[in-house]
Amino acid sequence: MSATVTSPMTAARPGMAILATLRRNKLSWLGIALIVLIVAVAVFAPLLAPYDPLKQNIIHRLEAPSADFLLGTDTYGRDVLSRLIYGTRISLMVGFVAVVIAMSVGSAIGILAGYIGGLFDQVVMGVVDVMLAFPTLLLGLLIAAMLGASLENLIIAIAITEMAPFARVARAPTISLKEREFVAAGRALGFGPLRIMGVHILPNMASDVVVLGSLWMASAIRTEASLSFIGLGVQPPTATWGGMIREGFENILTAWWLAIFPSLAILVTVLALNILGDALRDAIDPKLRSENAA
């Protein structure tokens, strides 16, 4: 992988490279603008939502979009717009926390495997490769079903399924970095292996790992929605996009508005993260930079 060669070089000025690429890549601004907007919606949800997302109002059940209820109401007469706004919080929170866990544990595993080497490396990376080969959704489904449906378990399930790519990306540069002079110097000064891995090796790949994180956050939000749709996510009455689509799917012949708005919300969020992730990846990988400069 090219990351092996490039990361120590770009790590010195990852901020500059990223800024330069973002300036060239106009599409990435769209991604950034959308993400800022979505995060703002999540943060200011109580101010933006016109109604209480959990307040049932049977008189107004299954009403089509109108001036009173901009995106209509669901089977319990709850306001779809308010639920959509509050659902943003769950999606972003689950996606973010799951990826941070996957990123921390995954790269720690990768650095350890690369640094220790030998049999340990082979066994650990063997397991990582198997996890990479297994479909994310199936693995998430299995773990979430075993743990039981709850917010914490959903985060754990998604984090476990996404650890493998981080381990792969962290291991490759570790193998070359541990032979470099500055690591040997650290060792000669009597620094322990933990300090060398944490202070000398980790910062050299941090940008690679973070960029991968932005791409996998898109995937985490997708998996969250899929598991919630199947019924393995955060349980009702909490508003989640996947759960809302599930309700919409059950009423698909009579109430189109229930499924379509949360669907669009997921699509826009994942698309925005993918656009940004692609742009960031171009920024730290010089090989891709020339190819995708436009």
Next chain:
Amino acid sequence: MIRYIIKRLLLAIPTLLAMLTVIFVLVRLVPGDPAIAILGDQATEESLQALRSQLGLDKPIAVQYVDFLTQVLSGDLGSSMTSGRTVLQEVWQVLPYTLELTAAALLIGTAFGLPLGTWAAIRRNAWPDYLGRIISLTGLSFPGFVSAILLLLAFSVQLRWLPVMSTATDDPIRHLENLVLPAFNLGIIMAAYITRVTRSSMLSVLSEDYIRTARAKGVGPGRLVMRHAVRNALIPVVTVVGLYFGTLIGNSVLTEIVFTRPGLGKLILGALTSRDYALLQGLMVVFAAFIILVNTLTDLAYGLIDPRVTYD
């Protein structure tokens, strides 16, 4: 050639063992007692004990592991705890539906993805390129069930062109009608992947010296792409199609649920909702075997596309 195939098949054995180990660890070591999960919180201690010994859960973990491996390797994937049929019988019943859906999706994905990716690469930074990139990025962002529901809303609910539910039928036309939307749903996501890889692979092949030589010798643009470039550009595409197979299965689970289609996905969901852990574990083994088979076939396919791949 035959030696290479045998060698490649032997290489699949450690991978299979590793996959089985991961499945075993996942099913056993995840917190929570399967016996309680199956019988519920109210079950008496005696009935829990009885179920544990029936499932072999009271044995030491190492013994369970060896038991699991010997059973699976002798072809016994266990039986469903709800229907009593063996896992293989359950799989066999719905497999044709899933295979049909996957094959149709592959076909649609390739039929759209290859030309679009090639076109985008040839007209780089012109409008076909932007179109291809926007389509592929959007396709990559769709969770499988979201696109399925949007297709269902558009073509079945609004336009009423196609059935909302796939019901079992002997009529070939109806059968095809049932297949169209699910296959397109998986196919467009697949096309997004193929477009992306074809574009970047084609771009790198088109910048190679032998292409420049061919162009200098006066080979026309059509022949240049079709005869000289495509064959080399296809290698990464085949890899991605092979790798994508896992995602395709994952997406087919959701697609089958949305279109109420029988198949492996519906089977998994049923196992989950009825807490049929035996069936679930067996299905995971089936999936693992499928993925390994496809990866092996992908490796073998290189040789057909690229004569430079030697079989030693």
